[in-house]
Every structure is written in C-alpha cells, then in structure tokens.
Amino acid sequence: MKDRYLKIDDVLVIIKISRATLYRLAKKEKLLKPIKVGGSSFWSQNNLDYYFDGLKQKNLSA
Template sequence: MSNGTPNNDWASKVTFIRLRDIIEIVPISRATVYRLAKNGQFPKPIRLGSSSLWVEAEVQAWLSERMANR
C-alpha cells in the first residue's frame, strides 16, 4: 500500500565503492578495471557527476565467480 512517498528501501541496502576500493580488493590496475568493464567482463560503474562508483555486491559476485571457476 502506497502513502504517496517513494519507497527508498533499496537505496539503504545498496553499497557503493570507489575505484581505489576495488583495486585494494582485486589487485588489478585502474586501466584494467575500465577495460574489463567496457568489454562486459567486469561490472560497469555508475557515473554520479565526476565520480564513478560500483555496486559492491556486483564486484563481490564477479570475484566469487572467478574464484569458483579456478
């Protein structure tokens, strides 16, 4: 049932991370992150103004998939 206010529950559950965080988690270069994302082999960033942010769960899922396929 809606009371006229938007439901923003999803926003409180999404965690965004920056490129520097990705590079700490996955030891690949900045250029490799962007190249893989461009080729559809890594989650694409969300652009907010001049910032690029990634959904943390998508990056974790990508890493988990790589670990499972080793």
C-alpha cells in the same frame, strides 16, 4: 542485502589491479561497469562479489 558503492581507489585496494585494467574489464564485463554520478564513478560491492564468486566457480569446475 544492502549494497555499498565504492570509489575506484577502494576497488583497486580490494582487487589489486591498475585503473586501466579495471576500466578494460568494465568494458567487457557487464557486472564491472561503474555507476556514474556527476563526474564520479562508483562500483557496486554486490556486483564485484558476484563477479568474483563466478570466477571462483569457473576455476573450481575446470
């Protein structure tokens, strides 16, 4: 599957959290770390999907 790379504003539209919260999560969760290119940060759509699929599975098994 081809991956898309999203800018922070696109990520925040998808998951509805603040910038500060996204960066806090990125410090804790390896899958949510951005890719740095020059002075910009980009997030992998595949990594975001994988992370949230994992959260769904945890909630379903709890």
